[in-house]
Amino acid sequence: VGASVAALVEWLDSTASTTVGLLGHSQGGAMALELLREQPERFSYVVQLSGFVFPSEHAGDARLTELRPPVFWGRGTLDTVIPESLITHTQAWLATHSTLTELIYEGLGHAVSDAEVSELGAFIRSRL
Secondary structure (H helix, E strand, O other): OHHHHHHHHHHHHOOOOOOEEEEEEOHHHHHHHHHHHHOOOOEEEEEEEOOOOOOOOOOOHHHHHHHOOEEEEEEEOOOOOOOHHHHHHHHHHHHHHOEEEEEEEOOOOOOOOHHHHHHHHHHHHOOO
16 A cells, blocks of 8 residues: 555645545545645645545544545445445544545445435536
8 A cells, every 4th residue: 555655645746636536436536635645735625435444543533633625435234345344444434634535335335326416526627
């Protein structure tokens, strides 16, 4: 995970981007939160779909409790891929490290629904 985060940060350093939001599904959502933890002030928001936060301490966590960046976390009630322990941990972590928009979709498995896409689109538009 650390090497992947470092590679993405290096790539971002080579761009002229000024406002960056992160979006990921499942492990991609976990990576989006890891990037945010690595550089809390660099990213404007995170959209995390059917994902989780790694249960570890990170140097950027203390700063995130101060900044509380916007995070959209969408997940389904029938997602059997992400263990309940990680859901519980992620829910508690996001509540204290972000300004959380948490949407739970009844009957959705480890997937993204049309309703979720519509709501995450509104979330992103409100930050641009």
